[in-house]
Structures are given as C-alpha cells and as structure tokens.
Amino acid sequence: MGKTIGIDLGTTNTCVAALLNGKPFVIPSSTGTRLIPSYFAVTNDEKTLIGVRAKRQSITNPQNTIFAAKRLIGRKFDSKEVQITKGKVPYQIVEGPHGDARVVCGGKTMSIPEISAFILLEAKNVAQEFLEDDIDGACITVPAYFNETQRQATIDAAEIAGLKVLRIINEPTASALAYAQKRGKKNELIAVYDFGGGTFDISILEFGEGVYEVLSTAGNTYLGGEDIDNRLIRYILDDFKKAHDVDLMQDVMAMQRLKEAAERAKIELSSQTEATISLPFLTETSHGSIHYNTVIMRNKLEELMEDLVRQTIEICASTLEGAGLKKDDIHEVILVGGQTRAPLVIRKTAEFFGKQPNRSINPDEVVAEGASIHAYNIVSPLPSNILVDITALSLGIQTKGGMFAEVIPRNTAVPVTKTRRFTTTYDNQDAVRIAVYQGNEKIAQDNEMLGEFVLSGIRLAKKGDPNIEVSFDMNSEGILRVTAKDADMGTEQTVTLEAASGLSNDEITLMKKKMMSLELELKEQ
Amino acid sequence: MPRLLKQPNSVAGLTEQEKFVLSLVDGKTSLQEIARVTGFGLTSVNKILEKLSHDSVIEFAKQPSSEPGNKPEQPGQSIQELVALYDNADPYAILGVPENAGADQIKEAYFEKTKMFHPDSYYARSVPAGDKHLLETIYKKVQGAYETLKNSQPRQILKGPQVRSPEPPAATVRQTPAPLQPSTAKASAQHLISDQIKDRVKKAAAHYKIGMEAFMHNDYANAYLNLKLANSYNPYDQEYLHKMEEAEQLMKSDRYDELLKKADISIELDKPDDAIKYLKTAYGIARDKKLVCYKLASVLYDFNQSLKEAKNYCQQAIELNPKNPDYHHLLARIYQKAGLPKNALFEYEQSLNLGMKTDEIKIEIKQLKSMVKNNG
Numbered sequence A: 001m002g003k004t005i006g007i008d009l010g011t012t013n014t015c016v017a018a019l020l021n022g023k024p025f026v027i028p029s030s031t032g033t034r035l036i037p038s039y040f041a042v043t044n045d046e047k048t049l050i051g052v053r054a055k056r057q058s059i060t061n062p063q064n065t066i067f068a069a070k071r072l073i074g075r076k077f078d079s080k081e082v083q084i085t086k087g088k089v090p091y092q093i094v095e096g097p098h099g100d101a102r103v104v105c106g107g108k109t110m111s112i113p114e115i116s117a118f119i120l121l122e123a124k125n126v127a128q129e130f131l132e133d134d135i136d137g138a139c140i141t142v143p144a145y146f147n148e149t150q151r152q153a154t155i156d157a158a159e160i161a162g163l164k165v166l167r168i169i170n171e172p173t174a175s176a177l178a179y180a181q182k183r184g185k186k187n188e189l190i191a192v193y194d195f196g197g198g199t200f201d202i203s204i205l206e207f208g209e210g211v212y213e214v215l216s217t218a219g220n221t222y223l224g225g226e227d228i229d230n231r232l233i234r235y236i237l238d239d240f241k242k243a244h245d246v247d248l249m250q251d252v253m254a255m256q257r258l259k260e261a262a263e264r265a266k267i268e269l270s271s272q273t274e275a276t277i278s279l280p281f282l283t284e285t286s287h288g289s290i291h292y293n294t295v296i297m298r299n300k301l302e303e304l305m306e307d308l309v310r311q312t313i314e315i316c317a318s319t320l321e322g323a324g325l326k327k328d329d330i331h332e333v334i335l336v337g338g339q340t341r342a343p344l345v346i347r348k349t350a351e352f353f354g355k356q357p358n359r360s361i362n363p364d365e366v367v368a369e370g371a372s373i374h375a376y377n378i379v380s381p382l383p384s385n386i387l388v389d390i391t392a393l394s395l396g397i398q399t400k401g402g403m404f405a406e407v408i409p410r411n412t413a414v415p416v417t418k419t420r421r422f423t424t425t426y427d428n429q430d431a432v433r434i435a436v437y438q439g440n441e442k443i444a445q446d447n448e449m450l451g452e453f454v455l456s457g458i459r460l461a462k463k464g465d466p467n468i469e470v471s472f473d474m475n476s477e478g479i480l481r482v483t484a485k486d487a488d489m490g491t492e493q494t495v496t497l498e499a500a501s502g503l504s505n506d507e508i509t510l511m512k513k514k515m516m517s518l519e520l521e522l523k524e525q
Numbered sequence B: 001m002p003r004l005l006k007q008p009n010s011v012a013g014l015t016e017q018e019k020f021v022l023s024l025v026d027g028k029t030s031l032q033e034i035a036r037v038t039g040f041g042l043t044s045v046n047k048i049l050e051k052l053s054h055d056s057v058i059e060f061a062k063q064p065s066s067e068p069g070n071k072p073e074q075p076g077q078s079i080q081e082l083v084a085l086y087d088n089a090d091p092y093a094i095l096g097v098p099e100n101a102g103a104d105q106i107k108e109a110y111f112e113k114t115k116m117f118h119p120d121s122y123y124a125r126s127v128p129a130g131d132k133h134l135l136e137t138i139y140k141k142v143q144g145a146y147e148t149l150k151n152s153q154p155r156q157i158l159k160g161p162q163v164r165s166p167e168p169p170a171a172t173v174r175q176t177p178a179p180l181q182p183s184t185a186k187a188s189a190q191h192l193i194s195d196q197i198k199d200r201v202k203k204a205a206a207h208y209k210i211g212m213e214a215f216m217h218n219d220y221a222n223a224y225l226n227l228k229l230a231n232s233y234n235p236y237d238q239e240y241l242h243k244m245e246e247a248e249q250l251m252k253s254d255r256y257d258e259l260l261k262k263a264d265i266s267i268e269l270d271k272p273d274d275a276i277k278y279l280k281t282a283y284g285i286a287r288d289k290k291l292v293c294y295k296l297a298s299v300l301y302d303f304n305q306s307l308k309e310a311k312n313y314c315q316q317a318i319e320l321n322p323k324n325p326d327y328h329h330l331l332a333r334i335y336q337k338a339g340l341p342k343n344a345l346f347e348y349e350q351s352l353n354l355g356m357k358t359d360e361i362k363i364e365i366k367q368l369k370s371m372v373k374n375n376g
C-alpha cells in the first residue's frame, strides 16, 4: 500500500503534506521549498513549466504564464467573476465549448482543470519523490464557498493528473483539523479566519469528543491578498501618471514587474513601517527610459486595504449571527492564509473578537497539514475523529416569479436528504419544471444552475391543490439526486445531477493521456 | 447489549479485529450494529464478543430503552431491518435519548451515533457498497433527528476551558503589534527571520531524534524519512546528512533482501511476471548487482521470456564476476536455446575450466563439438 497526502491547491501557492510519526508535515521539494507557486507556463520553445520555474520567467513571458487559475476554475466565461479577472491578468481568457472559461497559453487553448492538473501533478511528484512511495490518494482542499461545479472541476483536475481523490474538504475545516491535532483533545468552539491570495473564508467549528462539527461557514471567493496588491498597483499607476503622464497599463511587461514589486512591498510592510519600490527602466517613452522609485508607508497601505479588511470582518459578524453565537462564545480564533500576517488584519480580528488571535500555526502550511490528517484518517479502518462538514451554499429550485426556494439550506450537515412540498401555479397544470440552483441569492438566476427536468402527469386540479414533493439527496461523495413526486398520484421523476465542470468525460480521458506523455518530459527538467 | 467492564486501552494482547469490535462497545450499540459497522458479520462479532466476555472485558446486559438499536435482537437481523428500525422511530428514539433529555445529553448521543454511522467512519472498511449506502441513510436520519431536537433547545456550548491556557510570553509580544518605529523596523524583521530559523532548527532536531530512535529499532525506512526531513529543515548539520545516508543504505538493503525473497516466492508460485518485476526493482537499488543479474537471467531463461534480455543480464553478471562457473553455465544454456552452438560451446568450456566438472557438461561439450565440426 502506498501513502496518502493532503494538497492545498491555492490561488497563489500550493502545498502538499503527509503524515509521519502520527503528525502531519509539509513535504519539501527537491530544492527544499515547501510551497509550490500555482503557476503554469509554456515557453517560446514550447517547453512546459510548472511552479517555481514557471513563476521565475513570468516577467519575460507574461502572456504565456498562467497564474490564479483557481479564480477561473468551474466558472462560466460570461460570469461576472471571469470578466473581472479578465481585466486583471496578462494572459488571454476565452470561451470554451461548454461556455466555460479557458485560457490561451503557448498558442493553444487550455481548460482550467488542465492547468490545475499540472499543478497537482507537480505536488504529487514532489510527494512521490520525497516519500519514495506511490501515492494512493489525496484529500484536496477548496474554499468553503466553492459550488458543486467548482468542486467537480477540481476533481476533474485530479483525474487528469492521475490522482485519486479521497475527499474534497473545505479549507477552513482542514485548518481546524490541523489545529485540533496540535491542541490535543479538548472541547472548544473555534473560529477559523482564512485570508489567502484569492479568497476569504470564515468557519465556526465545535470540537467534541471524537467528532468535529462545522457549525457555520461563509466567505467571499473574490476577496484576497491579490486584491490588496491591486489596490497598491492602482495607487502606483496614478502616481506614475501624475509624475510622467504615461499610462503604464498598456505595457504588459512593466505591469508584470509592477505586480511583483507591489506584492513584495506589501509583504515587507507586514514587518516594517516603510518599503521601497525601485524599478529601473520601467518603461520606454519618446524621451527615453523612465526609472521609478518610491517609498510606501505602512499607513498608506493600510488606508488602501482598510475597506477590504472591513468586508472580511462584516462576513465574520454575519456568520456568528447566523450560527446564533456571540463573540464571547468563541474560545479561539485561528488565523490562516498568508495575508493574515498583515498587522492590520491581526489588529482588526483582535478588535472584533475581543481577544488576541492564535497565530501559533504556520498560516501557509496548516491547510495542507489538515488535509493530510483527513486523508490518513479516512483510509484507516478506525478513524480517530469524524468530521461533520456542512454546505456553505443553499440548494433549491426556482419557483414562481423566478424566486429561489431552498430545499437544503446553507450550513446544513452533509450527507443529507431533505424534502419540501410545492404546488401548481395555475388550474389544471399537468407539468412543472424543476430547475435546480445552488447559491445564497434570493433570485434563482443569480445562483449557479446545476440542472433541470420536468415532472409531468400531475393530477389535474385547481391551482395550489396538488402536492408536489421535491427531495434533495446529497451523498458523501457530493453527488446530488433530485426527485420530484406528485404525492397524490405517485408519479415520480428523479435525476442525478453531476455538476458539469465544463469538461466531458472524453475530454478528460484525452487530457489524461496527454498529461501522461508529458510527465516524463517534465521529470527530466 | 454488550457493555464495557474495563477501560478498552488497558486490555493487552488483543488482535486488531478484537480491538476494533471493542472500540464500538458502549452499552448502547447492539450486536447487529457492531456487525454492520465493522463489516465482520454477525457470527464473527458474536465470537469475538463471547471471547471478550469470557475474559471479563465486557458483559452482556439488557437495558430497556426507546432506542431502536435496543429492540430485542433476532439472529440474522438484516441491515434493511436495522434501517427500518431507524426509519420508523421518532427523533428521541433515533438518538436513543429520553424525551426530557437536555442539550448536553442530546449532543453526546448525536456524537456517538455520528461516530458509528458517518460515512467517513467506514470509508476504508470492507463493508459492501450497498450496506455503506444504507448506513449512510441511517446517518441522515441521525442528522435529521439532531437538527430537530437541537433547534427545540436553547443553544448550549460545550464546556470549554474555563481558564485560558497561558500563551508563551514571546508569542504574546508578537501578537500585539505595537506600531514600530523606523529605527526598530529592521531589527524586528531580523528578529522575525531568526525566529523562523530557530523554528526550523527545532523541527530538524525533533525529526532527527525520532529518526535515530527508529534507527535503533532497525526501522530504517522510517528513520530515513525522518532524517531526510531533518535535513530539509536544517541542511547545515553534517551529522544529519551522514545518518540519513546511512539509513538510506540500510533501508535499501532491507528492501533489497525483501524483494529477493518476494521474487523467490513468486517463482515458486509460477508467477514469472511478478518475479521479474521484483527483481528489476531490486536491480535498481542494489549496490552489488551480480546476484540480481544472475537471478533475472535465470527467470527469463526458465520461463521462456526474452532470451536477449536474459543474455544481457547474464553477461553483466559475468562482467561483475567472471570467475563464477554457474554464470557461464547459464549463459551457455541461453546460447544453446538461441541456436548459437559456437558461443554455447565456449561458455560450457569456461564453466568446466572454472571447476564445474560434471558429466552433463562434458557430454554437452562433446555433442556441441561434433555439431560445430559437422556444420563446418
């Protein structure tokens, strides 16, 4: 039997961990680093690069270097989120054959799961090489706020990479598992505040004897450290324009250098009160080269990011309220994600929860550690702790007036079966359309549509008379079955909704083959 | 209903199966449930429980309760019947609590049932897929019952730590980020870095210690992994490096021995493919390759696999030790089979000269000589 691993597939960094001596540890790559940049690139001479190698050449090859793929995974091309990302990245985003977002890299169109597959493959190889053993399966983490489509796309990515997925678990939940393991057995209520590169998540958990129960979770998949970088970039662009009357936005290479410099300055400002940005030969004009030098004060950065941090705190407040809890009920606040190193974040969370947050764990590694604990636990015949996780997004159907009617409300423990009664909207209606959506918006269309079907043969009656029972069954593999039934007539219609990730099975098989043939080439680098 | 008489972890000498069954004994879980959850089947569970009861680890007790699992047990009760019991029960019965149960009691019961029926708890067990599915439906019932009862009670938090555990003072200092003065900023950054280094050195030392312990117990694979980690956290300590290399060697020779053994067994079982696979892996890690080369050549020859490959391995063995008559003898037979009598003759003569003076070889040589002569 081989080994199991945990993978934190992050927006900016990916981390892989395994269990040794009963404790999780992050697996170093052959170069000794513990984080794999979530970067993928194809060079001019058609070489495929992953991780550090890809990141290193991103400045000189911005159009063919894909990063932040997690922001696109499982998303429709015309979704608001993809359109926002389009304006922020130097590579090209196009519409795929199934309406999914795809990227152009090295002159070829690639699906997002394929890009993520390369990063997962790198993680798997790092683990395989270090452990000198086969990898039997992995637990991969996603933001709690990922919908079924995004989860399925992540599973597809693993499939393409030839990696067996044991479970997909939520990032904050994984952090909590790692924390629990370090703290030993103890009953407590904890809050996990995870502010990463691309997403923000908050979860409240209760640790009991042998059972960890997630009580409530919320977040924003479009709020992260990169948004803070972008604030700083915008500030510098304005400054530059004022000083030189040049719009840097048009210069892809300059923008890439600026992006790097801005992030570096932001990170420096977590431990220092001022940071210098120095970018010689940043751009060329008819008057010659322009060198850019400036000093950013911590105060300035905090002013620029203040409202983003406030948004996270507002989500914390509503989450606590939703769970029927007071701030004082929380025994421990755990900070996770690289962005929580920023003093402003520490200050604001301490202020809100009324206690100093716990920072004893490594915010970059804890998610992968937790995932590795879960992976190990699940394949052992006697798991030491059972994790009860919840759905962060409601599941339901569209009803009269386009409204969304929940069948499985958010924050419900899974697996679960729930039934709700509906009725007809006009007299002698003999069929209804059941359109299944997932999300937390009141209007059905604002949520993610998972599928639809028609129940016909309804008893002819006055409107509002028939009893139509709609039940949702979400199993432990995350597969949703929806059944609609006329309770009086007994007519029934069931569909199994496998979230469409934007890839067909044939496409996945094809990509998997391609990946296997590339694997050797990658290993030889 | 089996009930514990002793602390389960105080009982020594139990088999894995017995430990597993014992872990589910809590005075509330029925035989059927244990049988289903473990996947061992009713008869084996019965046997194990009887043994445990004989050893006074547990006792069988009947306690009246509204819990569905506590209904009189009929031998051979199927999982469908178990599901039916849960199906027709009210929330209290499902969780097995009295109707006046408080929030704490409800939660405790819920946790117990969760440990038993949550899909993660039998993910890796050899329970048939259909049964897993049924167990999952029971879990959904448990979950539903808990939701109903929880919401009818005022929320209660588990008793957490009344006294906050004191944080190490150093950490507290860092947790209160007083605005830094420019003059101290650099120093603080350095402080941060040196903290990180200290942390790595500490981790390295911890892994080194565990690694050395495994080393002492001849668990070289484990020792190697720990020492490798120690090295990756602290690449400057020569001692770590040396010990890691030592462990690596020993681990590999351990694995080498094991692979050869496995190959021998596979040969005995008439499974040449497996044998070849093991031998090739052993070839990859062997420091002294002549034996494994010879073995590979023999298997390839004996089981009529690729003669060319057999020849290559055998030649390699001879290169590494030209003085072994067995190697030449094997090569001779390979040549003979491949229809190369001249080469075969040469190799037979080699093995004869090296001391393999059997009649068989002498006859072979005679026959081959006349054959070579006849063919001109």
Ligand SMILES: Nc1ncnc2c1ncn2[C@@H]1O[C@H](COP(=O)(O)OP(=O)(O)OP(=O)(O)O)[C@@H](O)[C@H]1O
Pocket (backbone or CB within 6 Å): A009, A010, A011, A012, A013, A014, A070, A195, A196, A197, A198, A199, A200, A224, A225, A226, A263, A266, A267, A268, A270, A336, A337, A338, A339, A340, A341, A342, A363, A364
């Ligand atoms: N010392 C620091 N101070 C401030 N920000 C930091 C620091 N170190 C890293 N970051 C920021 O943290 C972010 C990366 O965090 P992390 O690695 O946790 O994200 P991720 O897991 O890749 O993303 P996500 O969890 O959102 O998918 C980046 O935006 C990075 O700039």
Ligand SMILES: [Mg+2]
Pocket (backbone or CB within 6 Å): A008, A010, A011, A171, A196, A197, A337, A367
């Ligand atoms: Mg993260």
